[in-house]
Amino acid sequence: MFQSCRSLRSLLVMRCPNLVSFSLNLQETPSLERFILKECPKLIPHRFNGFAFAASLRRLSINSPFSSDDSSVDDFDWSGLRSASTLRELRLEGLPHTESLPHQLQYLTTLTSLSLHNFGGIRVLPDWIGNLVSLETLKLRDCDKLQSLPPEAAMRRLTKLTCVDVFDWSGLRSASTLRELQLRGLPHTESLPHQLQYLATLTSLTLANFGGIEVLPDWIGDLVSLETLELSDCENLRSLPSEAAMRRLTKLTRVQVDDCPLLRQRYTSQRGIYLEEEISSDPTSGDSKQEGNNGAQTSISCCFPSLLKKEKPGEA
Template identity: 55%
Template sequence: MDLSTTLPKLASLEFNYCNRCRELLPLQNSTSLKQLEIWGCRGLTNLPGDMLHSCISLQKLRVTYCDNLISFPLDLQRMPSLLELELYRCPKLKTSMTPKGFGFLTSLRELIIGPFSDDDDDENSSIYNEFDWSGLISSSSSSSSSALRRLELFGLPHMESLPHQLQYLTTLTSLTLHDFGGIKALPDWFGNFATLEELDLFDFKDLQHLPSEEAMRSLTKLKSLSVSGSPLLQERCTPKSSGPDSQWSKVTHIQ
């Protein structure tokens, strides 16, 4: 697809519910494109790694609900302007075939990912073993002005732990976690998230304990905590005071 000739100023491109689409070729000379969305294209199995090499102005990329997508080995080094990346609800996507080169995304602010298909058949193994955590961590810690702010991560009902690399994403202001159903207690390294303002947990069905009180006290900027789908949760974390100087400005919500 050479869009530079027919649509030289195209800034936004969407492929929604194109179920008969089997293949998307690289977007050639698409230097003006700022937003690309591929949603619900169930016929797609592979997206080429060089698909967006010419999209040097791309700021938002969303690929989601592509049920049969297996491979999208995107080279993120070619996308210096990317602010938001959403790659989720593609259940057959192999972790080893997801984008690499997060270390070059010094402008990335928002990331929504998972769950992925593990290359290992062991049901207890992590689906994020081959994800590019090192690159993501390095880009997030490069400077306070160019760091990841929002992360939304999807797991699987059997998973008994969170990816340990999460604890090093210390610039987050918003963290949302879904479907880590086997976790019984949240780790104390949650106390590392000193800048966190919002924490949302969904469908942690075996969760019984939040982090320790000491770890929770480290979250001095936390304004909102919401837990839903955790019927076994025993601890209740509430604001230290109800006045205007309360640590949290919003009511803690636990279901």
């Protein structure tokens, strides 16, 4: 079909209502870098020949190709992707009844961006996601039955992952009833969703295992109803918001920090802004509520204590 197109670099097949079959032999288009297939409702999956000899392919997008509810991503011939050493971006969309991802994707060790949209049948992402060691961005949309990301052990293998975009946060701007929010298990994410700053009714915010975040943004001060802030396992977090931002949190009565070692180094009593120990480093201390590993202090609380406590009458 493309015998005379050896210099072809980009191919888009879109909105072809009568297309039934489509043969793409990448051996005949060795220069092809981008291929997008979108909205071809009569295309028969098993008559789509796929991705062998993908010598130059860098971006692949399969978008809502079928009208049949019985169509499955497994009906494609994905076998050629095992040798697609140049592929960087993959987007799959519009297979709402597919219950699993094609297992051949686990060999895409050069992939930097993976987007999955409208996979309504998938409940759990497979452990082999951790094999995509070059992955920087993972985006998930409209996966209604998805219950969890891969286990932590798999996610920790994704050492280059900087963005996990699981939700469409834009709707939170109008979430006027939201009171408690917990976000956990994004160890390589370097920033918080900026839409959170509009949650003026939020009273409790928990952030756990955000290993990539170094500084909490000053817009935390916009969460004017916040009463409790809990931080845990944020190993690179070295700074809370500025004192000016914290002072806007007039209802804040509790800040708890667990296993965020750089915070404890930064906030000391000598600076007047400090972290009070809840767990004694002396395992024999009678004031200790509980013991950490080998008697070591593992939990700290009461950041900016001058902001959390009112001075009593007569106190200097």
